[in-house]
Amino acid sequence: MKISLDWLRTLIPTDKSAAEIGALLTGSGLEVEGIEELESIPGGLRGVVIGEVLTCQKHPDADKLSLTTVDVGDGTPRQIVCGAPNVTAGQKVVVALDGATLYPSQGEPFKIKKSKIRGAASEGMICAEDEIGLGTSHAGIMVLDTPLPNGTPAAEYFGLGSDSVFEIGLTPNRADAASHFGVARELRALLRQPCHLPDVSKFHAPTAPIKKQNVVEIDQGNWVETRKEWYDDTISVTIEDETGSQRYAGLLLDNVQVGPSPEWLQRRLRSIGLSPINNVVDVTNFVLHELGQPLHAFDADQIPGGKIVVKRATEGEKFVTLDGAERTLRAADLVIAGAAGEPLALAGVFGGKTSGVSDATTRVFLESAYFAPAAVRRTAQTHQLKTDASFRFERGTDPHMVPIALKRAALLLQEIAGATIAAPIVDVYPTPIAHxxxxxxxxxxxxxxxxxxxxxxxxxxxxxxxxxxxxxxxxxxxxxxxxxxxxxxxxxxxxxxxxxxxxxxxxHVALRPHNSASFLAKFPNPDPEVLRQNIARLLSGQGYSEIITNSLTNSQYFEKEGQPADELVRVLNYNSADLNVLRPSVLQSGLEILRHNINRRQRDLKLYEFGKTYQRDADGKYQEKNKLAIFLTGNATAETWQHKSEKSNFHDLAAAVQQVLAALGHPVPAPQPVQHPYLAGGLALLAHNQVVAQLGAVAAGVLKRLDVSQPVWYAELDWDWLVRKYKNALAARELPKFPEVRRDLSLVVDRSVTFEQLRQIAVRAERKLLQTVTVFDVYEGDNLGEGKKSYSVSFILQDPTQTLTDQAIDAAMQRLIGQFEKQAGAVIRR
The missing domain is CATH 3.30.56.10 (Phenylalanyl-tRNA Synthetase; Chain B, domain 1)
Structure with a gap:
């Protein structure tokens, strides 16, 4: 939300600087995220002053140039070469001094420097209006009629000033501060000085509708009778749905001349980032941002039957809004309708195309109302319409401001649009809202x-x-x-x-010199946040980047994958219909990030996220779990002159998972084929019959539905379990004094035998000397036989008490070979 300091000072006079006011507002909960300095024209005419031409004569070497001396108020007249045809002695002129930067109406800014023009020194420039950005005329220099002394800054003469605009991060609970008056009201309490509403005491409406005359032609058969009839110029208001609209006021204005707004009004709107449209619309926007009360202007001649009805829409009826879009209304939508029930506007959200103000409008019906926040929020969300009006109505407006805003707008339209008030204010307020x-x-x-x-x-x-x-x-x-x-x-x-x-x-709340508590809390050991930071540093050190995604997501992601609807945790989110469930998996929100980056040609990605998942169990109870998700896609290494790029693969992902487990003191759990609904192959790591991690390739169908155009490797770790079962991985031990020995075997086994099975056999067969088992080659070929494959496996043997002898090594290897042959049906390739 943008708040203009210049505008604010019309409501609460203060000499506090923008920085001081920003600090006060931030301290009270209205966080000022930034302060922007605005100037009426670029550069603010710095270095430009009022001067007086003392002498003027022809340039000796140029017929179209004049050589002048100009008094700029510092006691030292300047010699300035001028090319304007209307320059002459005795004039008050606008002078840009040496060093000033000018911002012309057309073209690029330029800096004034001392120079020689056709051999004559020139120490400044006498300016035309387009040269300083004040207009478009270049017919001659500006000649001023002013008693101001020479040397007076030109900005002072033209009434130019700067403004500071606060960017306030308005939280949803502070609807009372969603306007300049709301912020002024806050400063009133902080500064202990009065603020005031705009003066509406000059508002006067007739006690009864103004009578108008209408000529009626009556067909009498052989002749037509012309008759003059008098009627009341008024618009009536009926509230059929008092739940959705608790107060509705309106005012009829006649003789409205729609046109451009005056400069001061346009400047106010531009200062907060709004574009002027016409004087009627600009006034409604101005009052909204000044008082926080949304208004809407109808073309009174386009209100059928001269009657406003506040009601619920008819299910399925069509309505064209001001943006030209045709929308299908729902029965829950609150609408402003005409006499026959035809919608004219979505209450508190958006106006209709047929009843909007146009250049041909002469009669305007101004609406000022209090609409129930839930009703406006539901309509705005249903039709995906977010406006300045709905922003305020959704959070709650002040019902007492309804008539004040109406009077303020009417007075402004009298001033700038020639409007006359044609009828008393219609104010329907069935049940006043109490304190x-x-x-x-x-x-x-x-x-x-x-x-x-x-x-x-x-x-x-x-x-x-x-x-x-x-x-x-x-x-x-x-x-x-x-x-x-x-x-x-x-x-x-x-x-x-x-x-x-x-x-x-x-x-002002002082800290006590000695803080104490009556009991000692049991602090968890280890601290989950410390573990999280350690793992984050580990993954970041491996080139992964941390992401944080929204726990709210789209239910369609999971319904299309066959997730039972009763397992999803649904939320009623009026702000976004697409974010309607709490995510049961971190995968989809991470894929959205990958898609965003891949679509911008950032294809090589290594990401991780600590996130929560949510689900309902069979008993209807809600479950919240913490997960660590790891994403890998694109190339693992970049292409260089030394080697070609290599695609990321499953083993790169598995290495990251193993590093995380090792850092938390967990040995790699027993693997088995993954059963994850979103993964097409991979491994599930089990410890004590519980799935600790699942990793593999994301299914092609999932990628297609989320529009991700390249393969993705994904791992999901049960962070709650990992923290709960954490073991300090840092253990000091003495360095071995005796050397280790490596032996290799090539084992031909059935294709169904995994390396993990072979590793487990080796560990059980040789518990004393065997230190590590690794596979360094896997081969499948016709010469091995159908359904066979070969593992090349290395074994590291070591005795911490003595040097191994050949006999001990051979005995250990024979035990290993015997168990491989017995338990895995292995054939040793020699």
Missing amino acids: TLVRLRLPRVEMLVGQYIAPERIRQILTDLDILISEESEDGHEWILAVPPHKVDVTREADIIEEILRIYGYN
Whole structure:
């Protein structure tokens, strides 16, 4: 949300700088994410002053140039060569001094420097309006009629100023601050000085609708009778759905002249990033951002039957919005309709094409209303329409601001569009929204804040926040407060205390010199966050990049893969229909990241994420689990002059998984074929009959449905289990004093035999001397026989107490060979 400091100062006069105000707002919970400095015209006319031409004569070497001397107020006249035909002595002119940078209306900026023009020195430039960005005329220099002394900055003469614009990260609970007046109201409490609403005391509406005359022709058979009839110029309002619209006010304006807005209004809108459209629309936008109350302008002549009806839509009816799109309405949509029920606008969201203001409009019906947040949020979400109006209505507006905003807009349209008020304000308010009553216990304030705050200071803060004290207990320790409707998030005692603390200042809560507790908490060992940081450093050191994705995702990802609907954890998300479940797997959100990067030609990716998954079990209970996901795609190594690039493969992924397990003190669990629904082949690692990790290639169908155009390797580790079963992997041991020995075997076995089976056989057969078993080659060929393959395996043998003899080595290898032949049916290739 953008807030203009210049605009803000019209509501709360303050000499505080932008930085000071930004710090105050951030400290109170309205985080200022940035402050942008805006200038009326680029450069702000720095280095440009008012001067007076003292002398003017023809340039000795150029017929179309003049040689002038100009007083710029510093006691030293400047000699300036000027090419304008209208320059003459005695004129007040605009002078750009040496070093000034000018930003012309057309072309690139340029810097003024001392120079020689046709042999004559020139120490500045006398400017035309297009040369300083104030217009398009280049017929001659600007000649001023002003008593201002020479040397006065030109920006002062033209009334140019700069503005500071705050970018505020408005949180959803602070709907009360979604406008300039809302921020001014916040500063009122922080600065302890008054702020004020725009003056609407000059608003006067007729006590009854203005009578208009209409000529009616009546066919009498042989002749036509012409008759003049008088009628009331008015628009009536009916609220059929009081749940969706609790207050609806409107005002009819006549003689409206639609056209461009004045410069001051355009400047206000541009300062907060809005583009001016026309004076009627600009006024509604201006009032919205000034007071926080959305308005809508209808072409009154396009309201059928002269009647406004606030109702629910008819299921399936068609409606064309201002953007030209045809939308199918649902029965839950709140609409503004005409006399026959035809929709004119989506209430609080978007207007209709047929009833919008155009250049031909002369009669305008201004709408100012309070719509229920849930009704607007549902409609905006259903039709994927996010507007400045829906942003505010969804969070809650102030029902008391409805008539004030209407009067403010009417006065502005009288001023800039020649409008006249044709009828009294129509204000339908069946059930006024009352203040919320909240109990506040002063001892509770001290307990939650952690510091005593004097009751007088609390009373002052509440008064500045428009929160009234309606009752007090006899001992003064308990108050009943009346919270105004614009404080939509303040409904409980804790909310009141938060409001007090925001204004009192978090920085004013002193830390005690000795913090203590009455008990010692049992701290988990190890700290899960430390383990997470260690593994993050490990993977980042291997070239992986950490990602953080949204836990909210699209249910279609899982429904199309056959995931039972009752296992999904669904959420009612009015902000996005596509994000309607909590993810049961981290895979899909990671694939979205891969797709985004691959589509931008970043194809070689190594990513990891610590994320949560959510699911419902058979008993209907919700489960939340922590996972570590690893993604690998593209090339493992880049192409260089030394070697060609190599594609990432399963073993690269398995190596990363093994490193994680080793760092957490876990031996690689027993593998078995993976049964993961989204993986096409791979391994599942089991420990104590529990799946600890699953890794493999993502199924082609999954990749296609998420529009990922290249193979992806994926591993998912049960982070909760890994942390729970963590073992300190750092163990010191003495370096061996005696050498190790390597022996190799080539084993021909059935194709179904895995290396893991051979490794387990070796470990059981030689427990004393065998240190490691690795495979360095796998071969399949016709010469081995059908259904056979060959493993080339190396064995590292070592005795920590003595040097191994040939006899001990041969005995160990014979034991290994015997068990391979017996348990795996191996044939030793010699």
